Amino acid sequence: MDMIENKETQKSSSVEARPTEPAEHxxxxxxxxxxxxxxxxxxxxxxxxxxxxILILFNWVQIWSLSTALAPQVPGSTSISVPxxxxxxxxxxxxxxxxxxxxxxxxxxxxxxxxxxDDAVKVMLSSGAPAWAGQLSITYDxxxxxxxxxxxxxxxxxxxxxxxxDPQTWQRYITLATKPVGISCEFCCGIGPxxxxxxxxxxxxxxxxxxxxAITMYLMKNTKMxxxxxxxxxxxxxxxxxxxxxxxIALKLAGGDTSALTNVxxxxxxC
Numbered sequence: 001m002d003m004i005e006n007k008e009t010q011k012s013s014s015v016e017a018r019p020t021e022p023a024e025h026x027x028x029x030x031x032x033x034x035x036x037x038x039x040x041x042x043x044x045x046x047x048x049x050x051x052x053x054i055l056i057l058f059n060w061v062q063i064w065s066l067s068t069a070l071a072p073q074v075p076g077s078t079s080i081s082v083p084x085x086x087x088x089x090x091x092x093x094x095x096x097x098x099x100x101x102x103x104x105x106x107x108x109x110x111x112x113x114x115x116x117x118d119d120a121v122k123v124m125l126s127s128g129a130p131a132w133a134g135q136l137s138i139t140y141d142x143x144x145x146x147x148x149x150x151x152x153x154x155x156x157x158x159x160x161x162x163x164x165x166d167p168q169t170w171q172r173y174i175t176l177a178t179k180p181v182g183i184s185c186e187f188c189c190g191i192g193p194x195x196x197x198x199x200x201x202x203x204x205x206x207x208x209x210x211x212x213x214a215i216t217m218y219l220m221k222n223t224k225m226x227x228x229x230x231x232x233x234x235x236x237x238x239x240x241x242x243x244x245x246x247x248x249i250a251l252k253l254a255g256g257d258t259s260a261l262t263n264v265x266x267x268x269x270x271c
Contacts, residue, residue: 090228098231101182101193101238105249108232114254117247117261124239124247132223132233143240147211147269155210158217159200169220174200176216176227183216183234185209187242188271206271208241241268 093107105111105124114120126140133139136154138146162170177183177196184195185208195209196202202209212234219230239246244264251258 090226090232093228095176095179095181095227095231098179098181100180101186101235101246102249102253104182104193104231104235105246106253108228108235109250111250111254114250114256117251117256117258120247120251120254120256120261121243121264124236124250125243126236126240130233130236132219132225136218140236140240143237144269146237147207147241150211150214151207151209154218155214158214158221162217162221163200166221169217170200172227173217173220174198176230177213181231182238183212183231185212185271187245188267207269208238208271211241212238242266243268 090108098104098107109123111123114123128141129139136149138149140146162173174196177200178194178198180193182193184191184193185204185206186192186195188208189204189206191204191209195204195213202213215234215237216230219225219233225233235246244261244266247264248258248261251261
């Protein structure tokens with residue numbers, strides 16, 4: 001009997017000595033749940049909203065800056081716009097609305113075709129010989145030789161001829177070239193987009209300025225080009241002489257990265 005009681009006592013002791021797994025504490029349970037579905041605090045939420053607001057403001061400023069560069073600043077006017085050339089037809093371009101070189105590029109060249117820096121180069125830098133220049137023996141491929149001829153020979157000849165023999169064309173030239181449309185040497189001499197005075201005299205005597213004036217007068221005298229077509233041709237030559245500036249304008253207007261124009265020269269031909 002004593003032996004049975006001893007065995008039962010040992011069995012009871014064994015059961016009591018067996019370790020039991022502790023029950024999960026309620027506070028620990030809540031702590032774990034908090035980690036799995038922790039709500040966004042007001043501080044974090046405000047930070048997210050602040051970053052989003054900064055990004056929106058930055059984008060708005062960029063768009064506003066570009067719009068300001070393109071919108072003509074005409075006193076008393078709030079609705080004038082410069083169309084972007086899409087089809088190559090210049091008939092809808094009104095040069096009187098153009099107020100700077102960037103607007104001229106925007107209005108006269110197919111910027112929608114520009115996606116990369118190489119695209120901008122192809123759009124703005126011409127090659128071969130212009131159809132109108134057969135008798136002048138100048139080509140887009142040799143802008144330095146063309147610059148010398150246009151500035152030193154063609155400019156004085158065209159100016160003298162128009163003033164003496166063709167006052168109507170002379171007045172047409174004055175009307176266009178005194179507008180801020182970019183017929184100038186602005187990138188080497190800092191005179192802005194107008195290269196002549198109201199009397200038709202050069203505002204700068206560097207080679208590039210009389211060269212673009214010569215092209216303008218020659219085309220008005222010897223072709224049937226409209227003013228937008230004349231201005232587009234002037235911009236082509238201006239792009240050859242100031243490729244980095246002109247290609248950069250086109251690329252920036254198209255939304256591209258101008259830092260990619262590392263191999264494009266700043267100026268071609270002596271100033």
